[in-house]
Amino acid sequence: MGILVLICLVSLFAPVKNVEAETNPFLIDCGTNSSTNVDGRKWVGDLAPDSNLTLSSPGIAASTSTFNGDSTYGTLYKTARLFNEAANYTFKVDSGNCYLRLHFYPFSFENHDVNVSQFDVMANSLKLLSEFSVPVEISRKNSYMQSLGSNSSESSLMKEYFLGVDSGQLVVKFMPTGGSFAFVNAIEVIPVTSQLFVDTVSKVGGNGATSDLNLGARGIETMYRLNVGGSEIEPTQDQDLWRMWETDISYMFASVAGSSINNQSNVTYSSANDSSVAPLLVYETARAMINNEVLEKRFNMSWKFNVDPNFDYIVRLHFCELVFDKPNQRTFRIYINNRTAAENFDVFVRAGGMNKAYHKDYFDLVSPQIDTLWIQLGPETMYGAAGTDALLNGLEIFKLSRSGNLAYVSERFGSSGTEVSARTFRNRILWIGIAAGIASIFILAALFTIFFCLRKRRKNACPTKENPPGWRPLSLHGTVGKSTTNARGSKFSVGSLNLNGSLALVRVGKRFTIAEIRAATKNFDESLVIGVGGFGKVYKGEIEDGTLAAIKRAHPQSEQGLTEFETEIEMLSKLRHRHLVSMIGFCEENNEMILVYEYMANGTLRNHLFGSELPPLTWKQRLEICIGAARGLHYLHTGAERGIIHRDVKTTNILLDENFVAKVADFGLSKTGPALDHTHVSTAVKGSFGYLDPEYFRRQKLTEKSDVYSFGVVLFEAVCARPVINPSLPKDQINLAEWALRWQRQRSLDAITDRCLEGNYCSDSLKKFGEIAEKCLADEGKNRPTMGEVLWHLEYVLQLHEAWLRSNAGEESSSLVAENVEVGDTEVSQNPSVSQDEEHCIELRTEDDGEPLTRQISGLGGTVGFDEFSQLVNPQGR
Incomplete structure (x- = not known):
């Protein structure tokens, strides 16, 4: 009989065991x-x-x-x-x-x-x-x-x-x-297996109203999960669901507004159904208002979070009264995004007593114009000073899917920033249909005219080399005007914009045929590929009389990078400078979009710093390359009427010719600078990971100082010879800008310099170099130098190093107190009659326009003193 009972029991519990295995x-x-x-x-x-x-x-x-x-x-x-x-x-x-x-x-x-x-x-x-x-x-x-x-x-x-x-x-x-x-x-x-979410949730600003969220048909993403007032909770401490709980202190708007309290005894759930909502560890600590005797009713505890716009959110707040054992001793209001979510909130009453774990969910919609979610707990205005306290134990923020989508894609919104409704969509379809019907009436009548127009166009346009077709990207920007032919029969476009925005005769480039491009690249031989981007590939080619060129070909089946491609054409058509990569010409046949640039024999600066077998650059070479790049960027910022912001300054966009002359390249993300009555350009954040200006990232306000920040990262990259982001390093070293800045602020940059430079540089020049880079990486753009100021100081750093080289070579010190001192590609003149209290200026005569430009030299912390300025022309100077 006992055996029979045992068999029955095994049969009874066998299905349960299988269910557990499946879960x-x-x-x-x-x-x-x-x-x-x-x-x-x-x-x-x-x-x-x-x-x-x-x-x-x-x-x-x-x-x-x-x-x-x-x-x-x-x-x-x-x-x-x-x-x-x-x-x-x-x-x-x-x-x-x-x-x-x-x-x-x-x-x-x-x-x-x-x-x-x-x-x-x-x-x-x-x-x-x-x-x-x-x-x-x-x-x-x-x-x-x-x-x-x-x-x-x-x-x-x-x-x-x-x-x-x-x-x-x-x-x-x-x-x-x-x-x-x-x-x-x-x-x-x-x-x-337990119910973590319910469909009916209190609506923020709804005066007690609720919303039915239909969560069974929606996905949920966890955006934030915080243990408020306590330490981090590891997944091993939340063994039901293995969740991670962060600390809240970093998200507080003012950490001094709340203090931590804890009570690790006798905490239980107010409802058995809540046992899986959060571990008891969350409820054993809390954050309460520091000054609960304050009479200023606007005082509160605040937490700030970045979220994705135009999504629905559930804000889950966890409470447990750890101090008071009676009602009405801690009553407060809850605000979400500056709207009232709850008032007269008494945790003791809601949870059913002291040490009772309780949670409350609130539903809110974040509009397309907002990417921030504020959670605030503050005094209840109807109570006196004794009731102005507030408390919070834990906080979670969940994003709800829309139309089967949890991914934030800003392009799905209309120009007004609102999502297109079904009715609006149907109305648009209706009007489009009507318009199409009306247009179709004219099609037959127009065919006859179009036929003759096409015949005329074919006759006068594209069949011969003398009449090449218009290239859409160039014509869109108006950068191609008349055509002219040189003595060798090459076609050139003229009539592009000059630096001041007026019309001038400037060579834009030769119109290459597709046959010439194929011959130059050996029919786009893959072995000649020297670069790949979103637009397509870059080939090394040989044109005309054996001239080497870099040939950029847009991918014919993809429009990725089309805007950047057109922007680069526009910029290169009106920019000419020794330290900017030049465009030789273009090809427009067979729906191709091809640009031809001067070939840079020594590739990118990055390749010479790390990641290749190339010999390391000397300290002097690195300084000269940085100076050349700074000249190119300074020209961009000041050459045109409104200036041009490059927006993608990095070592892979600094190319080196056969003589290691640096030239700035890739103007696909460039933007014209702000108008005279504006301080910035408002635009979407674009750039390269590791070089991006944090102020631009936070505010979407682009200025020339964003290029200065990126260039500061380049300076540290040049001296440290390592990637700007390296996830394989310890976490405090992953980001080069942060890591190098910490060493520089300790005035110990020499500890992390490239080992290949050891013993081969002047310590004074490295010290000044580090100061320049540090200033470029200032948190606020207004505290960063201009690119012109960066250029001047880099020239000074080079002079210090060259004087050190001559000293080490045993050269005799010679007096250079002459009227003029040649510095790189600029001629510097000193006025010996300038007194110590007067401004110290130099005259710069560029090789590009020959016009003098008098500039005051600004120091990293202000105007350079006379002693420091005199080092530019001291007996050991360059």
Whole structure:
């Protein structure tokens, strides 16, 4: 009888055991076929036999020997799975809800550069990420945290989503975009059996009204999760769902507004259903207002968060009264984005007593014009001083999907910034149909005219070399005027804009035929490719009498980079300077867009600093290259009436000719400077990762000082000879600008200089060089020098070094107190009658226009004193 009962019990509980097996989490270590134990859990390789998943494409298994960071998941971040084409991870799961976490740690592998990796991610039919770049996202997060005053610098990234699954499987799809590749380091799929969210949520500013969010049909992304008033909570301390809880102090608008309190005894949940909402550790600490006797009712605790515009958000606040054991002793208001979410909020009453864990959700829509979410807790105005306290234990912010999309894509909004409604869309379709119908009436009548116009155009236009067709990008900008022919029969365009914006006869370039381009590049031989960008490829070619050229060909099947391509044509058509790369000509046949530039035999400055087998540059060479680049940028900023802002200054855009003369290149992102009555140009943030001006990034206000900041990064790159971003280094060294700046402020830049320079530079010149770079990287543009001032000081640094070289060579000191001293490509004159109290000026005569320009020399901290100025022409000067 006992055996029979035992058999019945086994049969009864067998199905339950199978259900538990199906609800086990998937912990996937991508890029390996082995298993590892991390945070007390077993992580299985994505190609391991027991992974219980299907991978549609093996992709590429990538690995690195080290992880430099303090993440719990460091072991997982040493491997990754790379995909050059779309690939799916398919997980068999029960219908219900789950957490999906994607882990990213960017490291370069073989010929895959993570800095250019870009991809989309889908989960079933929900778009999670669009044109996603992990390094850019990490940089944005670090920049944002630093703008809040935090010193943290993350090297890895985790994205968390809460999804509903009703098909029995979860398909996570990675899709490379822009000819790049996708990658992922680890994936978590955590089934959730408890109810973490409810559809009916209080609406911010709704005076108690609620909204039905229909969460079962929407995806949710975790934007922020904070343990307020307490320390960081690791996933191992939240073992139900393995969530990470950050500290809140970095997000506070004024940390002095709140103090931490804690009570680690007798905290329980106010409802049994809340046990999975947050671990009790969250409720055992809190932040309360510091001065609860204040009578100023506008005083409050505030937290500020960056969010994606035009999405719905759930703000979840966690409360637990740890001090008061009676009602009406702590009553306050809750504000979200400056609107009242709740008033007369008494935690003791809401939770049902002291030490009771309780949470409250609020729903709010962030408009297309806003990218910030404020959470504020302040006094209830109807109470006296005794009731002006406020308290918060934890905070979470969740973004809700719209139309199957969680990825922020600004292009989906109209010019007014609002999303196009279905009715508006139908109305537009209707009017388009009507307009098309009316237009069709005239088509037949116009065909006859068009026929004869085309015949006339073919006769007079393109069949011969004497009548080349108009090239759309050039004609769009009006940079091509008349044509003329030189003595050798080459076609040139004239009539472009001069530096002051007026019409002048300036050579724009030869109109090459496609046959000439094919001959120059050996029919676009891949072995001649010297560069690749979003627009297409750059080839080394040989034109005319053996002249070498760089030939940039836009990809015929892609419009990526078309705007930048046209901008570069416009800029190069009106800019001529020894330190700017020149355009030789262009080709327009067969719908091709091809530009021909002068060939720079020594490639990019970056290639000579690191990452190649080229011999290292001397300190003098580096200074001369920086000076040349500074001259080119100074010309951009001052040559035209409104100036030109390059917007993408970096070592790969500083090219070197056969004599190592530096020339600034790539004007695809350039912008005309602000008008006289404006201080900046308002524009979308564009630039290169690691060189981007943080003030421009925060405010979207572009000035010439943004180029100065980028050039400051170039200066540090030149002296340290390392990448501006290197995720493989310890986290305090990942960002070159931050790392070098810390050493420079300690006046110890020599400790991190390129070892190839050791013993071969003047310490005084390095000291001055570091001071210039430091000033360029000032947080606010107004505190940075102009490019002209940077140029003057770099010239002085070069003189110091050359005097040191002559001294070491045993040269006799010779007096150079002469009227004129030749400095590089400029002629400097000193007026010996200038007194010490007068302004010290020099006369600059450029080689380009021959016109004198008198400038006051400004020091890094103000006007240069007479003693320092005299060093420009001292007996040991250049």
